[in-house]
Amino acid sequence: MKPEELASLIHAQLLAAVEDGALPETLREELSDDRVRVERPRSREHGDWATNVAMQFAKKAGMNPREFAAVLAERVGAQEGVAKVDVAGPGFLNITLDAAAAGQLARQIVEAGEAYGRNDALAGHVVNMEFVSANPTGPLHIGHTRWAALGDAITRLLRASGADVTAEYYVNDAGNQMNVFADSVLARLHGREVPEGGYPGQYVQDLADQVAKDHPDVLDLTDEAARPVVREAAYELQMQDIKDTLTAFDVHFDVFTSERRLHDTGAIGQAVERLREQGHVEEREGAVWLKTTAFGDDKDRVLIRANGEPTYFAADAAYYLDKRDRGFTEKVYLLGADHHGYVGRLKAIAAAAGDDPAQNIEILIGQLISVNGAKLSKRAGNIIELKDLVEWLGRDALRYDLARYPADSPITIDPELLRSATNDNPVFYVQYAHARACNAAETAAAHDVDRSAFDASLLTHPTEGELLAQLAEFPSVVGMAARLREPHRIARHLEVVAGAYHSWYAACRIVPAPEQDGTRGAVQDVNRTRLWLNDATAQVLRNGLDLLGVSAPAKM
Incomplete structure (x- = not known):
């Protein structure tokens, strides 16, 4: 039951x-x-x-x-x-x-398969999940790693709970940073040092080499004429590198939205006028302001500078309205530890647009992570790259470890632990439980134990009751983790399930014990029923790991 x-x-x-x-x-x-x-x-x-x-x-x-x-x-x-x-x-x-009612769950889980744990707690919710959104001026680094893992896990959880979710990456491809990026690549293209305040690292030289290969004529142009060509070509190359890195980390986005598009299509000017119509815009000191203090912000924010240039905040406002126009009633932003100041201003935008900041926008702030012994990237020069972390620690270990702590708690990753094949390593502990269950099923098949019979009343051992109770909890844990945006609840529950499984495995035999003469006892319904419970546990572990973007190996 x-x-x-x-x-x-x-x-x-x-x-x-x-x-x-x-x-x-x-x-x-x-x-x-x-x-x-x-x-x-x-x-x-x-x-x-x-x-x-x-x-x-x-x-x-x-x-x-x-x-x-x-x-x-x-x-x-x-x-x-x-x-x-x-x-x-x-x-x-x-x-x-009674034992029969409790034990029926084993069969229900096996028959439900991948659907077990999925629920409709958030059915009808239309959610935009924006996360990572790194500037396209360099490779993804350790600062983006946590939100890549958590953002993708939250997206998976929301979908598993019935929500209609779009995972979105906001590409900050407008503003002076793109000019600095272009000038850095352009300098390397001609063998010069990058300008002061430019982007260092071997990756800039690599981009320059590829731009020269793809656009050989650019070498004959003046810097002024070459800059837009170099900027666009290097931008496309760097964005592809970001996308390839995310794919290797098993993080996938449905939409990449360009900030530049908001400028080019006039969306920013339209957003200012829409907010003006709401009565929340005023002009003073030659600039155009949004009166965000009326909605709890610590100060009013400039939308259009006195020189007529829109601010980054104006792009934020246009982007919010763009999401609203696309039908997203819930907008979730996952921001880095240095973005606490954005909470008040983004909620003020929502309120000024006529939304309820308590319902229509949610801002999660992640704390910093560090990795003991991690070295700066030789390619990027001054950062620890995500791709280097994946190569060093492994995708599964890195994603699992990042997912098993609340977002608002700082993390120091222990590489020696994550690379160890011991029960002290949480990801190994859970994956090993799954591999053990798969091996138990293979051993059962080799000894003619199958699932041709099921009698739930035979699952009477105390470890069976405990294991069944933990398996029963899984759907509610999924629903709670989705509602609270807390993937760590899944990881911690999987560890409890793994512990209950290991205890059961040590106490209860699936394959009949050998007789004194070395032959096996006859296969009975209790053996067949235990195989159902074994396979149900493997299914729950597999479903849970998938929600975290972690593989469930059949062998280790």
């Missing part, structure tokens, strides 16, 4: 109690919404599941919570699949399922 099935059972018994007068009619309206929730008690001695519905509805019923709980306990305890129900504390219901 799944947790949601038990919750529905409890809800049905509440309605039945109202129907026959055991609970007052005043509850009917309250019960029109299914607000029953079950959760795992802190101690397994208190049962498989617990609910606080008695305390939730007792006041409305005009009853003492324990009295309310007693009415419900008798009814729920009489239902098929429920072994017993105890009333505890101020009115908690502690529910123990």
Whole structure:
């Protein structure tokens, strides 16, 4: 029995109690919404599941919570699949399922396959997820690594919970930085040092060499004539390098939106006028301002400078309105640790546009990461490149480690740990559990143990009850992680599942034990049923790792 099935059972018994007068009619309206929730008690001695519905509805019923709980306990305890129900504390219901009801989950998971854990908690939500958005003036580095891993994992979680999600990369390809980038490549093209404040690193020379190869005529042009050609060619090459790096990290975007397009299409000017129509724009000191202090920002922001040039903030406003016009009711921004100042101004843009900053925009700020022993990139010169980290630590280890901590906590990655094949290494621990389950299935097949029979009532060992309970939790963990944008909940739960599996594997045999004469005992239904549980565990581990963008190897 799944947790949601038990919750529905409890809800049905509440309605039945109202129907026959055991609970007052005043509850009917309250019960029109299914607000029953079950959760795992802190101690397994208190049962498989617990609910606080008695305390939730007792006041409305005009009853003492324990009295309310007693009415419900008798009814729920009489239902098929429920072994017993105890009333505890101020009115908690502690529910123990019979072995058959609990064990049915193993078969349900195997039959659901990749769909197990997916839910519709966020169905109807249309979300724009913007993350990474590194400047196209250099390679992706350690500062982008965390949001690449977390942003992609959050996107996967939202989709698994029914949301319609577009993963988007905002390309900052406008402004003076692009001129500095072009001048750096142009200098290398002619064998000169990059100008002061330019971009260092071997990658600039590599770009210059490729530009010369693709556009040999540019060498005969003056710097002024060559600059736009070099800027565009180097930009395209660098963006391709960024895309290739993301693909190698198994991070995929649906849309790459150009800041330059906002300038070229007049979207920025149109955004200013739209905000003016809302009554939030004023002109002073020769510039055009958005009155963001009216929406909680620490100061008003300039949209158009006195010289007529739009600010970066104006592009932010146009970009927000562009997302809004494309139908995204929820806009999620994943920004780096140095972007705390953007929270107030972006929320002010949302409010000025007529949106609810509490509902229509969400800004997540990630803290810094460091890697013990990491060396600066020889190619980039002054940064640690993402591609170097992947080559050194491995994609799986890096993605998993970045995903298992909350975004707002700083991380120091321990390379020796992540490269070790020990149980102290979390990604190895979880992947090994999956590989072990795959190997157990192969061994079972070699000894004629198959899934031709299933008797859930045979899964009575304490380790089986614990493993089943953890597998049952997976869908709710997925839903919670999606709602809170916290992939680390998935990683931590997978580690618990792996631990429960290892304990079960040590205590319960899938293949019959050998007899004294060396022959194997006869295959029984308990062996076949345990194979279902083994394969269900592998499926949950596989589904969870996929949500983190981490592979589930069959062998290690």
